[in-house]
Amino acid sequence: MSELADYQVFQTLSRSRAQLERSAAMGDGIAAAIWSNAHDATGYSTPGHHTIGCYLGGGLGTFRRDQPGLKGAPDKLCILPAEHQSAWVVNGELRFMHLYFDVEQFALSALRLLDKEPRELQLRERTFIDEPLQSARFRALTQLDWREPAERLLCSSLANAILDHSLLSHSGRRFDLQVKGGLAAHQRKGLIDYIEQHLDQPLSIDQLAQSVALSPYHFARMFSLSFGVAPHRYVLSRRLQRGAQLLRHSRLAVGEIALACGFASASHFSNRFRASFQATPGQYRLALVGHA
Known part of the structure; x- marks a missing residue:
């Protein structure tokens, strides 16, 4: 419980x-x-x-x-x-x-x-x-x-x-909430595209902030306002979702998938995947590949 x-x-x-x-x-x-x-x-x-x-x-x-x-x-x-x-x-x-x-x-x-x-x-x-x-x-x-x-x-x-x-x-x-602050719509869209294109690479706060011409401090705050989650949480979620997609739709080895999703090693990917999905990448592939 x-x-x-x-x-x-x-x-x-x-x-x-x-x-x-x-x-x-x-x-x-x-x-x-x-x-x-x-x-x-x-x-x-x-x-x-x-x-x-x-x-x-x-x-x-x-x-x-x-x-x-x-x-x-x-x-x-x-x-x-x-x-x-x-x-x-x-x-x-x-x-x-x-x-x-x-x-x-x-x-x-x-x-x-x-x-x-x-x-x-x-x-x-x-x-x-x-x-x-x-x-x-x-x-x-x-x-x-x-x-x-x-x-x-x-x-x-x-x-x-x-x-x-x-x-x-x-x-x-929502019409009962006056939205203030946060990223402009084009900045948010640009960030989503940028992150998707660079999931196989390290992504720092400084790097993401530079992509929209903001200081790291203001970027982190505005990102959280617009995305509802902190930058690192969003990036991790997208890495794991791409990993899950590759497990379901490809025959790549777990180590190859880890690198394709920006994780330093297969063990790092497996640990993060298990914490999020309550199962190892191998268990996920066996359970869901037939339901892709």
């Missing part, structure tokens, strides 16, 4: 009458949990991370206090953004699955899918919506063994697909 200590919704449920069936960290700021509950009341207040949930069984008497006319049901989905507040009443029995996403993972996905500044976007709050494809992905997740490395990688792939779909379908521009 300690691996989910940073997820407030998980911790709130742990202190309620809800019973945890199983949980796991999926890597890259994503975690999952399956719960059962009955005859309970709970609430969440600005948890600081995003939660996407799917009802697996029951829930016909479950509702939000501010929306008493809406009731849950199997396969209903809820999207609870990082800044949301809600209070819930559980009448009868309920079984559900939660996926927890940290805001950094949301930022990286927003940049990758929408090419927009993450701070300009917000995930829309949704209660008891019907999306058969998403609920099917949740159902598939429940059938996998989260403890087995290969199946956990499939879990991570499904979880990312759920986040991507939610971001594309249920996010929009």
